[in-house]
Structure formats: C-alpha cells, structure tokens
Amino acid sequence: MDRLVYLDYAASTPVSEEALHVFQQLSQDCYGNASSLHDAGGRANDILTYSRQSFAAILEGEPDGIYFTSGGTESNLLAIQSIANGLPAHRQHVITTSVEHPSVHHAVNSLERLGVKVTIIEPNPDGIITQDILKEALLPETGLVSIQHANSETGIIQPLAELAPLLKEKHIVFHTDAVQTFGKIRVSIKELGVDAVSISSHKVYAPKGAGAVYMGAHVPWKPLYSGAVQEGGFRLGTVNVPSIGAFTAASEQLMLKRDELHRQHELLRDYFLQQLKIRQLPVRTLQNNGSRRALPHIIGCFFEGFEGQYVMLACNRHGICISTGSACASGYHDPSPAVKALHVSDRDALQFIRLSFGSKSSKEDIDQLLHTFEHLQKEKKGA
Template sequence: MVYLDYAASTPVSSEALHVFEQLCNDCYGNANSLHDAGGRANEVLTYCRQSLATLLDGEPDGIYFTSGGTESNILAIQSIMNGLPAHKRHVITTKMEHPSVHYAFHSLAHHGVKITIIEPNQAGIITPDILEKALLPETGLVSIQHANSETGIIQPLATLAPLLKKRQILFHTDAVQTFGKIHVSIKDLGVDALSISSHKVYAPKGAGAVYMGRSVPWKPVYTGAVQESGFRPGTVNVPCIGAFIAASEQAISQVDMQHQQDGDLRRYFLQQIKERQLSIRTLDDDAVRQILPHIIGCFFEGFEGQYVMLACNRQGIYLSTGSACASGYHHPSPAVKALHLSDRDALQFIRISFGRMTSKEDIDQLLHTFVDLQKEKKGED
C-alpha cells in the first residue's frame, strides 16, 4: 500500500496509541465525578489543557476540547455569534472553507445573520484589500482558514488580523490542516479563536479543540451544558484527548524535521514529472503565495481527477481528488474553482499529501502509474 492522503487522515502513532490504551485501562473515571477516579481523569485533562495551550502559545483557560475539527468549527462560530451584541449581525468567510464552516454560516443565515462569502485573488490568497471591501459597520466575525486542505495554500492571517483588530471584529481560523505541520501561534497569527483536530496529527479520530481568547464574549450553543465550562455537552473523552495531546507534542517537536522531509519529497516529485515528461501542472510556492510542503495539488492534463484517483487505487496507491460527488452529479470543488479555473481544469485536480512514512519509493510507484496512464492516453504500448 502506498498511502498519499495524509491531509485527509493520518495513522495513529505508537506513542498516541500507548497513551490511549493506558488511559483506557487506568483512567476511565468521569472527569466530572467527585471521587478519586474522577479526580485522576480531571488531572489528565488539566495537563492536556496546559500542554495544548503551550503548543498554541495561548492560555489554558482558552482550551475547550471537542470531538473533532467539524464540531470545533461549528461550535466556535456559533458560540461567538451567540455572544455578540445585536448590532453585530454580519459575518464574513471565504469560498474555500471546509464544509463545516459553511454549514455553521448557513445555519446563522436562517437566524437573520447576514453572510458575505469572499473570493481570493488569482493566486488563491485573501488580501487585506479583498477583506476590507467586504467589511461593514455591523461585521462581528470573520472566519478564514489558515491553509486549505485541498490546495495547501496558506492564508496570510497575520496581515489580515490588524485590519480586524482596529475595527473590533473577532477573527476565527480553521487551523486543522496546519497544526502540527507548521508553526501555529495564537499570538503570531493574531486570531481570537482557532479550531484543530486530532486525526491530522497521528492521534485517534474523535478529539479536537477550540481555542477562545479571553476577550471573546462567547455564549454556549447548548444551554445547560456543564462539560468544558459549558462549551459542549457530553462526557469528556479523556483517553482520546490524552492521545491527541501526546501526538501533538510529538508532532510539534518534529515539525522542522518533517518540514524538511516533506520539502525533499516535494522537490523530488516536481523534478521527476519534468524528467519523465508528464503532462502534470502543479500549484507551487512563489513570491505571491506559500503552500504547505506536504500537500501537492496537481492537474493531470487529459484526465479527470476521479479517473486518476481510481486508477491509482487499483494499483494500491491512495490519493484524493478535489472534486465532490453529490446525488450522482460530478462537480468541481469550490476551493479549486476559487483559483479562477474553468470547470474542465478544476475537474482535473488531484491532491497528493505526504506524511511520516512517505518515501521516495512511494513517489516512484505513483510516478510509474502516472506514466502508464499517459501512455494509455496516447495509445502507446
């Protein structure tokens, strides 16, 4: 098996699995219980909160654990809007966001909140000028992803934040794809709230977190909830959270090394597609934009992305496509279309994403399959 879909989900590391098993066996009390077993679970949570706050360059009382990235985005956005005054009923997001962000905003629209969805420039970047044109006196919240999971394009949040601070507009970011891959600091980014997820950093699925700055006047989505200071209801999943933090600590400690490994693989792939004369165009870093090193967005001329994905799947190679299927209708991804591409070009998009176990041999197997596909297209033996 050649797994090249780490941006979608990662395997669980041995360290995270060990912590998960240990907590399942030794720390199964409810963290809200008043007896000693509950106290031990609460001690683990307290450590996890402190550790994650340190990793994010924030404060422990700003950490709220969730079930994953989707819930983190939805609860963060809706909780913030619940706490804003009545005259702040306008929100802004982008065309490239994760579906969970669009779901949260769609839900707000049903409650009379005005929604503005902005598009990036030709390079896929939201610039201060683009954002400023969308701001209104009643704007209360802006949500812009840190980096896109399909294209890997990183948004310059630190250059956008001062524009919002000046107008006392709250700033949320979906950092699910960047946490553990590059440096993510609440202070450096200038955001008020941030969402992350466990299964992108080699931890089990089922955990995530929201960071809320102390100045954010959020109010619960679920009234009466007591877990996580009222942020969400439900028994706190201590074993999964413990594994999440163990994996996060490991990912952050290795981030520079992994960044170098991903960069080497990226350069090798780009070099090889030229040497093998493959009809593949890639999104890449330039003076205008930066892209996460572990994600390569490609356009394979003459092939739809889903055809390439399925052809690779038959060879035991797993990657993904930026397109989506709904009710039998095949259509290009909004994130890819936001790059101002035609439907034809957008449907050719595929995503390759690296991880810890990715090797040059994996890349060679992928390239060999690409070569065979191109020969097949040209009618060669």
C-alpha cells in the same frame, strides 16, 4: 497488488506509537468520568488539565481558553456559532471565504437562516485573501470573521497576521480553522493575531474523535446548549479522555520533529516536481506558481486528459491512496471551490487530484505514483 502507498495525509494520518500507547493506557486505567467528584473522575480531570496546559503552551495561549471537542468539524461549528451567539445585536454580520472547509460553510449557513448577515469573500487569483479584499467586505456591524490558516486541497496559506490588525482595530472577533497547519507549521495565537482557533487530532497522528477550540478570554461567546456542563458549557456529552490524552501525546511528539518533517516534505515536493519534468508527464501542479505560499506536504495537480476521480480510482487499483480534494466533501462531483478560486476552468478543475505527504512518505512512494501515471498515459495512447 503493489505495496500500499498512502499519500492522503491531509485527509487523515495513521496513529503514532506514542499516541496509541497513551490511548490504550488511559482507556484501561483512566475510565472515570471527568465530571465526577470521586477519585476516578479526578484522575480523568487531571489528564484534561494537563492537556489544556500542553495545548495552551503550543498555541501560546491560556489553558482556560482550551475547549475539547470531537474533532475539527465540531470545533468549527461550535466556535463560529457560539461566538455569533455572543455577539451584540448591532454586530450580527459574519464574514468568511469561499474556500473554507465545508463545516465552516455549514456553520454560517445555519447562522444566515437565523437572521445573521453573512458575506462570502473570494480570494485573488493566487488563492489569497488580501487586506483590500477583506477591507471591502467589512461593515460597521461586522462582528466575526473566519478565515482558514491553510487550505486542505491546495495547501495555500493565508496571511492571517497581515489581516488581523484590520479586525483588531474594529474589535471584530477573528477565528481560524488551523486543522491543516497545526503540527505542520507554527500556529501561534499571538503571532497570527487571531482570537479563536480550531484544531483536530487525526491530522497529527492521533486517534479520530478529538479536537479542540482555543477561545481568547475576551471573546464574547455564549453556549449553544442550555444545561451543558462539560467543557465550561461549550459542548454537550462526556469528554473523551483517552482520545484527548492521545491527541496531547501525539501533538507534543510532533512539535519535537515538526521542523525536520517540514524539510522532509519540501524535499519530497521538489523531487516530485523534478521527476514530472524528467519523465515528461502532462501533469501541471499548483506549485508551479512561485508566488503562492503553501504547505509543502500538500500538492495539487491537474493530469491532462484525465478526470481526477478516474486517476484516483486507477491509483487505488495499484495500491496508491490519493484524493480529489477534501475528504469531508467526498461524493460531490462538482469542481472544488478552492480550486475554482484559482481561476481555472471547470474542465481543469475536474482534473484536479491531491497528494499529501506524511511522516512515513518516501521517494519510493513518489516513484510508484509516477509509474502509475506513466501506465495511465500509455494506456490512453494505446486506446
């Protein structure tokens, strides 16, 4: 087998040396329960206090608004459901989009079963939620809108700052899932105009098992669980201090090289697109449409004549890790809603594959991937 080529950073990232060092150190030296009143508990709580300050500075919010969770999925579920739980009776209407992460859809589906009115809006053919699309869905009773910052499968970035004024003037809470954008581009509470944000550790070179939600002080959330004392009643269970400390360290390091990585990913994206033309491979990418604003490290492709799952498994046999979409939706063979939203056929949607770059990605990785694509094409012609 060839050397392992990992091109699935949008699903999960390797743990950085800095994050691993902090995780090991805190696991050994800071094992107290952060809720305990003794000195060991105090040291653990000090780590959480520092981490809140760090994330608040990165997000341009307040430390008291940071609540730690077990990851992006729990962050989305708790944020949406606790905000809905705090809405007054006359504002029990929630809006989200058809292209959200499955955890967002699980959250609103649960709310709908409890009697909350839910509206799912569709993006335009470029994958964008426009002001007109959102405005048409707003009702007098709308209390919460949840729209992702960027899609994990297509990389398309939503114009949150353009949508926020529509909601602010009507006092509607605005939540965004920023799991894919945090650490990749600027995520500023003030700049985006959002009230609540979800982020996750394992997308930013930290261990799995940690995440965070930012809630503005004005957000009317209520705890989902009676008797919860951890994280201000936001969630149940002992706080994972080593993972949160590592999450903090990884995020701080990533902020220092974020812009450099962004340029590196742009160069890799451009190289990939250039090589597709040079090698005349029948691969169409979402990046061919210049009107779409998207994260450069995520590339969605359609390999003509091959189902995405077949291509993914063939690449795996050659030591290359890519995906057919969100890892949290693996096992489902139906076309991705995020891809279907771009007005592609079911046939094309089933051909979809995603590659995503990270800190260790290189032109050599892309060359090995394209060599595998050429091999598949030759096999097909020779069959």
